[in-house]
Amino acid sequence: xxxxxSIKTSTHLRGALSVIGIxxxxxxxxxxxxxxxxxxxxxRPGEFVAIVGASGCGKSxxxxxxxxxxxxxxxxxxxxxxxxxxxSTQRGLVFQDHRLLPWLTVRxxxxxxxxxxGLDTTSRQQRIAASVEQVGLTPFIDAWPHQLSGGMAQxxxxxxxxxxxxxxxxxxxxxxxxxxxxxxxxxxELRRLWQEEAITMVMVTHDIEEALYLADRVIVLDARPxxxxxxxxxxxxxxxxxxxxxxxxxxx
Ligand code: ADP
Ligand code: MG
Numbered sequence: 001x002x003x004x005x006s007i008k009t010s011t012h013l014r015g016a017l018s019v020i021g022i023x024x025x026x027x028x029x030x031x032x033x034x035x036x037x038x039x040x041x042x043x044r045p046g047e048f049v050a051i052v053g054a055s056g057c058g059k060s061x062x063x064x065x066x067x068x069x070x071x072x073x074x075x076x077x078x079x080x081x082x083x084x085x086x087x088s089t090q091r092g093l094v095f096q097d098h099r100l101l102p103w104l105t106v107r108x109x110x111x112x113x114x115x116x117x118g119l120d121t122t123s124r125q126q127r128i129a130a131s132v133e134q135v136g137l138t139p140f141i142d143a144w145p146h147q148l149s150g151g152m153a154q155x156x157x158x159x160x161x162x163x164x165x166x167x168x169x170x171x172x173x174x175x176x177x178x179x180x181x182x183x184x185x186x187x188x189e190l191r192r193l194w195q196e197e198a199i200t201m202v203m204v205t206h207d208i209e210e211a212l213y214l215a216d217r218v219i220v221l222d223a224r225p226x227x228x229x230x231x232x233x234x235x236x237x238x239x240x241x242x243x244x245x246x247x248x249x250x251x252x
Pocket of ligand 2: 059061172
């Protein structure tokens with residue numbers, strides 16, 4: 001008889017994030033700037049959460065905390081029940097600007113990210129080929145960043161984040177700098193990737209329609225200091241039906 005599968009190691013249940021009583025202040029004394037106040041969130045494994053809110057309300061700060069890039073905060077952050085300690089290949093990150101290193105090709109950029117995951121050369125090359133294929137960039141695997149359009153560079157950045165097979169993908173306005181048509185195309189691709197990978201997605205966006213199209217749940221942050229104003233579950237099955245019904249819920 002096979003040993004029972006432990007809940008902890010089951011891949012279906014990986015990628016949960018818990019945000020418990022988070023306060024974040026930049027600076028000290030008279031210069032102290034409270035940015036996040038009493039943020040509580042339970043993100044389920046495989047959930048797609050969008051975070052929206054005005055410029056400066058703390059969206060990127062919250063995402064940086066979840067990534068483990070910023071460890072100065074009050075409260076508790078858990079990844080699958082374990083305290084989050086710094087960055088991890090289990091949590092991939094994509095920013096608005098692709099942040100590819102200009103002196104490395106797409107392949108080399110992804111390879112560099114994979115070195116941190118401690119993989120041998122053969123597995124790295126396999127992972128690179130697979131992730132580039134996933135985002136439709138195979139013909140450009142040996143291209144330099146300056147040879148790529150904005151959309152292609154963002155695809156490369158997404159491939160780099162996916163190559164380490166993270167449980168969670170954190171996206172900070174990943175499509176914000178793209179033209180409308182490219183953005184639509186990449187929205188569809190993100191959705192497809194999310195369905196294929198059963199990955200937890202946390203995406204910051206300015207664009208409420210984008211949030212409603214992609215996410216299971218939209219978190220609205222208020223500014224000064226950032227607090228959760230409301231959470232809107234997006235439960236209509238067809239994305240096109242989501243906008244009208246949920247826009248109203250998000251508006252006030
Ligand atoms: P958003 O992504 O929602 O536009 P941010 O999280 O980038 O907002 O910023 C929230 C607030 O925190 C802003 O007022 C910003 O100026 C401030 N802030 C962000 N990063 C820093 C930092 N490293 N030092 C001081 N203040 C910061
Ligand atoms: Mg931001």
